[in-house]
Each structure stands twice: as structure tokens, then as C-alpha cells.
Amino acid sequence: MDNNKKNVIVSGARPTGRLHLGNYWGTLKNWVDMQDKYDCYFFVADWHALTTGADKSSTIVENTREMVLDWMALGLDPQKSVFFRQSDVKAHAELALLLGMVTPISWLLRNPTFKDQLQELYKQKYKGQEDKMKKAEGVTKQLAEAAGEDAETTALHSDMAVYGFLGYPVLMAADILLYDSAKVPIGKDQLPHLELTRDMARRFNHMFHTDLLREPEPLFTNIPVVPGVDGRKMSKSYGNTIGIFEDAKSLEAKVKKMYTDPLKIKLDDKGHPEGCVVCAFHKLYNPDWKARETECREGKVGCGACKKQLIELMEKEIGALRTRRAELAATVDVEGVLAEGAARARAVADRKAAAASRAAGLI
Ligand code: SF4
Numbered sequence: 150m151d152n153n154k155k156n157v158i159v160s161g162a163r164p165t166g167r168l169h170l171g172n173y174w175g176t177l178k179n180w181v182d183m184q185d186k187y188d189c190y191f192f193v194a195d196w197h198a199l200t201t202g203a204d205k206s207s208t209i210v211e212n213t214r215e216m217v218l219d220w221m222a223l224g225l226d227p228q229k230s231v232f233f234r235q236s237d238v239k240a241h242a243e244l245a246l247l248l249g250m251v252t253p254i255s256w257l258l259r260n261p262t263f264k265d266q267l268q269e270l271y272k273q274k275y276k277g278q279e280d281k282m283k284k285a286e287g288v289t290k291q292l293a294e295a296a297g298e299d300a301e302t303t304a305l306h307s308d309m310a311v312y313g314f315l316g317y318p319v320l321m322a323a324d325i326l327l328y329d330s331a332k333v334p335i336g337k338d339q340l341p342h343l344e345l346t347r348d349m350a351r352r353f354n355h356m357f358h359t360d361l362l363r364e365p366e367p368l369f370t371n372i373p374v375v376p377g378v379d380g381r382k383m384s385k386s387y388g389n390t391i392g393i394f395e396d397a398k399s400l401e402a403k404v405k406k407m408y409t410d411p412l413k414i415k416l417d418d419k420g421h422p423e424g425c426v427v428c429a430f431h432k433l434y435n436p437d438w439k440a441r442e443t444e445c446r447e448g449k450v451g452c453g454a455c456k457k458q459l460i461e462l463m464e465k466e467i468g469a470l471r472t473r474r475a476e477l478a479a480t481v482d483v484e485g486v487l488a489e490g491a492a493r494a495r496a497v498a499d500r501k502a503a504a505a506s507r508a509a510g511l512i
Pocket of ligand 1: 409410421442446450451453456
């Protein structure tokens with residue numbers, strides 16, 4: 150028997166729009182690999198979507214449906230894993246409320262993602278308004294001065310720093326702790342978040358003399374480099390993404406636009422594949438990518454041919470995914486899948502939330 154089978158993994162994604170290849174290679178591919186090894190709970194984090202996007206809430210329902218179809222087309226299977234919508238399982242809010250009672254605000258103000266995202270939100274909101282942009286930098290600087298009165302006051306007075314945004318790590322901790330999650334799949338940069346979750350579990354247990362909340366361990370996942378077409382990190386805000394189900398024509402156009410070694414002009418110029426976006430994608434889609442790197446370095450292949458082959462390789466995989474997704478869109482009852490998953494999730498989460506209330510002296 151697989152010893153990992155009983156370990157629980159919980160992971161969620163915000164329904165904020167269509168997925169791109171950075172999401173696939175960075176997160177979803179690992180989810181697909183994990184579903185045979187662990188008891189997985191994958192949730193649509195619709196409450197989390199509100200923490201930084203309450204003004205865009207009209208798209209959440211549609212994005213939820215699209216995201217679940219995306220998951221299924223990529224190979225996630227609701228028979229193997231539990232899919233649910235976070236707001237269908239009210240225990241997430243209940244445990245977050247209780248954890249909020251034991252979580253010092255200073256912990257949340259020290260959260261590096263809070264500071265970074267705050268600056269990013271300011272930038273997006275005040276794009277083109279220099280004076281406001283300066284204020285954005287000021288806010289972050291003051292926040293970075295760590296935990297002094299002024300930094301906290303500045304953060305709390307920022308109109309972007311709503312209570313739900315500051316407190317999202319508490320909700321995230323509840324998401325994980327409700328299911329006795331043994332491990333949480335994260336990249337190294339997300340470790341501070343998991344540490345916060347562990348701190349909250351420990352403080353709750355200590356304060357209420359219980360061992361109810363299990364401290365989860367990190368499960369570091371293999372995350373390959375997925376650059377955007379311009380060479381920067383693939384991100385919607387940079388406008389450099391390739392969709393997981395990108396249509397054939399625009400896939401071709403995007404690969405043709407990819408950044409390559411600017412010193413390689415002619416076929417026999419010796420190239421530098423490191424830093425070349427086409428080469429980064431060959432590593433993902435071409436089993437013979439090492440040979441391609443060598444050919445590039447030795448001036449035995451031109452960038453045109455290199456891109457042409459990449460387009461064929463990517464279209465083979467992405468085209469099959471498109472077909473599968475279209476079939477699912479026509480046949481799957483997404484609301485039914487989510488309702489069934491929510492019932493399974495509630496069976497576990499409600500019990501834990503009730504036990505947490507008991508431990509806190511409420512029952
Ligand atoms: S030959 Fe291929 S790997 Fe080399 S620089 Fe051109 S596109 Fe990049």
C-alpha cells in the first residue's frame with residue numbers, strides 16, 4: 150500500500166480568469182501528479198478572490214465554471230480528488246474567525262506578500278498618475294521599516310488594505326488546518342505563508358490547551374522556469390502569457406514573437422540558448438531539448454526552424470487539451486461536481502470547525 154495515500158493535501162486557486170502555461174507548469178501539473186499519491190482537496194478560492202478583487206466580483210461565478218473545466222481537461226479527476234468551492238463550505242469562515250482571535254496583527258503586517266501586493270495594487274489602480282505612484286512606493290517603504298507604529302498605521306490607513314486582504318493568511322490557514330493537511334505543496338517563496346499557518350495552529354493549540362490543529366509540513370514542488378514570451382516571468386499583468394488552451398493561430402503568433410538570443414542572426418551564428426525563451430519552452434515540450442541546445446551553440450540550427458519545431462510540439466499537446474476541454478464543456482455538470490465535492494468537504498470540515506469551537510470554550 151502507498152504510505153502517502155492517507156496523507157491529505159489541500160490546495161486552492163482563485164477564480165480570477167483564464168489559466169496560462171505558468172499556472173499549468175507551476176501548479177496544476179503538480180496537482181495532477183499528486184492526486185494518485187494523496188487524498189487531495191482542490192478548491193476554488195472564491196472568498197480569496199474577493200480579498201484583492203472585490204470590484205471584479207461579477208466574474209467569479211463564470212470564472213469558477215471555466216476553471217473547473219480547465220482542471221478536468223488537464224487530468225484532475227473529481228472521482229480521485231475532492232473539488233469544491235470555498236464559499237460552499239462555511240467551516241472555512243468559521244475556523245478563520247476563531248484563528249483570527251489568536252493571531253496578532255503584527256504577524257499579518259510582517260507578511261511580505263501583503264507589502265508586495267499592496268504596492269502592486271496601488272500601481273494598477275493609479276497607473277499613469279505619478280504622484281499616486283510615489284505614494285505607493287512610500288507605503289511599501291514604510292511597511293518595510295518593519296513593525297513600528299508608523300508602518301502599521303500607514304498600512305491600515307491605505308484604502309487598498311482592507312481587512313480581508315490583511316487577514317487572508319488567516320483564511321488560508323483555516324483552509325489548510327480544517328482538513329488535517331499533512332503537507333502543503335508550495336514553492337520556496339511561499340514558505341513564510343506556511344510558517345504563519347504553523348504559528349497560528351501552534352498558538353491556537355497552546356491557548357486552548359488542545360492538540361486539535363495539525364501543523365502541516367511544506368511539500369516543495371518542482372517548478373520549472375516558465376518565462377513569458379518577452380522573457381520576463383509569465384504573468385497576466387505583463388501581457389506576456391500563453392493560455393493553456395491557446396488557439397493554434399495565436400499560439401503560432403506568440404511563439405514567433407518569443408525573445409531569442411539577439412546575437413544569433415544567421416543560421417550558422419553560434420547561439421546562447423540560456424536566456425532564450427524558445428529554448429526554455431523546448432525544455433518543457435521537446436524530449437530532445439539537450440540536442441537542440443547543442444545545435445544552437447554550434448550554429449547548426451536557425452531560430453526560424455527552432456521556433457517552427459516548437460510550434461508543432463506545443464500545438465500537438467495544446468490541441469489535444471483543447472479538444473478534451475470542448476468535450477467536457479459540452480457534457481460536464483460543473484455545478485453538480487462542485488456540489489458533490491462540497492458535501493464531501495463539509496463532512497470533514499464541519500467536524501473540525503465544531504471541535505475548534507468546543508476547544509475555544511464556545512460549546
Ligand atoms: S536557435 Fe533556438 S535556442 Fe538558439 S537562440 Fe535561436 S531560438 Fe533560441
